[in-house]
Amino acid sequence: MEYKNFPMVPRVVFGRGSFNQLGEIIEPKRTNKNSPFIFIVDDVFKGNSWLVDRIPLKNNDKIIYVSAHEEPKTKYVDQFRDDIEAEFKEIPSGIIGIGGGTMLDYAKAIALMLTNPGSSADYQGWDLIKYPAVYHVGIPTLSGTGAEVSRTTVLTGPEKKLGMNSDYTPFDQVILDPELTKDVPDNQWFYTGMDCYIHCIESLTGTYLNAFSQSYGEKSLDLCREVFLEKEDRDKDSQDKIMMASWHGGMSIAYSQVGVAHAMSYGLGYLLGTKHGIGNCIVFNQLEEFYPQGVKEFKQMVKKHQIDIPKGICKDLNDEQFNIMIDVALGLVPLWENALGKDWQKTITREKLRSLFELM
Numbered sequence: 047m048e049y050k051n052f053p054m055v056p057r058v059v060f061g062r063g064s065f066n067q068l069g070e071i072i073e074p075k076r077t078n079k080n081s082p083f084i085f086i087v088d089d090v091f092k093g094n095s096w097l098v099d100r101i102p103l104k105n106n107d108k109i110i111y112v113s114a115h116e117e118p119k120t121k122y123v124d125q126f127r128d129d130i131e132a133e134f135k136e137i138p139s140g141i142i143g144i145g146g147g148t149m150l151d152y153a154k155a156i157a158l159m160l161t162n163p164g165s166s167a168d169y170q171g172w173d174l175i176k177y178p179a180v181y182h183v184g185i186p187t188l189s190g191t192g193a194e195v196s197r198t199t200v201l202t203g204p205e206k207k208l209g210m211n212s213d214y215t216p217f218d219q220v221i222l223d224p225e226l227t228k229d230v231p232d233n234q235w236f237y238t239g240m241d242c243y244i245h246c247i248e249s250l251t252g253t254y255l256n257a258f259s260q261s262y263g264e265k266s267l268d269l270c271r272e273v274f275l276e277k278e279d280r281d282k283d284s285q286d287k288i289m290m291a292s293w294h295g296g297m298s299i300a301y302s303q304v305g306v307a308h309a310m311s312y313g314l315g316y317l318l319g320t321k322h323g324i325g326n327c328i329v330f331n332q333l334e335e336f337y338p339q340g341v342k343e344f345k346q347m348v349k350k351h352q353i354d355i356p357k358g359i360c361k362d363l364n365d366e367q368f369n370i371m372i373d374v375a376l377g378l379v380p381l382w383e384n385a386l387g388k389d390w391q392k393t394i395t396r397e398k399l400r401s402l403f404e405l406m
Contacts, residue, residue, distance in 0.1 A: 053213050055195055058219070060289075065185065068101070068102055068142075068185070071221070075140055076139045079106075080134075081134075082105065082106040082107045083142055085109045086110055086142065086156065087109050087112070087149065088112065088114050097226070114146060119202045122152075140157075145187050145188070146187060146188035147188070157182035161178060169210045175210060175214050177214070181218050181219075182218055186226070186292070187227060189239065189291070190239045190241045190288065191242070191322070191323070192293070192297075194217065194293065194296065195296035196300060197215045197216050198211040198215060202316055206377055225285070237321070242270055242295040244330050245308065248305030249263045249299050249302045250263045251305070252385055253385075254302040258301045263294070271343075305382075306329075306336045306337070308381055312374055313403070314329065318359060331345070357406070368404075371399075
């Protein structure tokens with residue numbers, strides 16, 4: 047048997063205020079004074095001096111503000127890459143992503159595309175990237191996606207929603223500063239935290255499960271339960287713990303895989319542009335058949351935090367639109383294998399997926 051030999055993030059710093067160390071961390075990686083660091087920053091921080099004024103700009107360094115309103119798209123990754131190459135005469139010293147999962151995925155994707163030819167759509171899949179990325183750093187300002195630790199960067203392309211999964215994708219450096227999550231709106235805090243909770247349920251109940259992924263997944267799940275079931279408010283301790291839940295959850299799925307909720311959520315994201323966290327919640331809400339205990343506990347969390355999970359988002363779709371979502375979901379074979387085993391196609395038919403999507 048051949049075992050997976052996955053890379054891990056080689057350097058990580060954790061702690062409240064650790065964002066202030068960014069300058070001293072990246073400066074030794076500067077290749078020369080004309081080779082800039084490019085900061086990919088969620089545009090929600092534009093004008094936010096508390097964060098932006100602490101970004102250690104020098105020489106030709108540049109901030110690119112990016113909207114997280116849409117999920118990352120291959121066409122935008124290619125455009126960012128082209129714009130950077132047109133503006134600067136040499137490859138940047140590094141790409142630093144500051145934001146939620148969308149910004150972290152953009153940072154990873156741009157770093158890869160600065161060294162790999164063609165379109166990012168050419169690399170949607172497993173182990174298609176040929177050359178190492180430029181130095182890249184992830185700084186999450188939202189906890190739950192696991193994007194800071196994963197070996198994928200999820201992108202919506204012209205034909206599918208699928209990550210660039212490769213050994214070159216993980217960040218070279220991650221800064222985990224829970225203080226950066228303090229102003230996240232309550233709904234977003236919940237949806238993104240549930241992304242972590244859901245992918246732990248999928249990992250821990252999947253056929254790919256092993257002792258490595260189990261140890262990380264169980265710790266992440268314990269932290270999610272503590273934050274979303276036991277605690278009464280979003281205090282500093284909650285911020286610390288959900289940031290570590292995100293890290294551990296990402297590690298868990300790195301060595302196993304996600305499952306039904308993520309596969310179907312990708313279909314919603316591709317067709318309707320549904321954001322990943324809320325999409326997972328919409329799908330998971332209907333998956334008692336596959337994850338009975340997880341869905342029961344999820345609904346307790348929804349009730350405790352008084353969150354409205356959208357319903358009826360598929361009610362006006364036509365046959366062609368349902369088929370598009372079904373095609374996207376069915377294309378994610380490793381997710382179905384993890385959820386249901388090698389014979390998953392006996393359970394997951396087009397009709398079955400259609401009936402589930404109709405509930406959403």
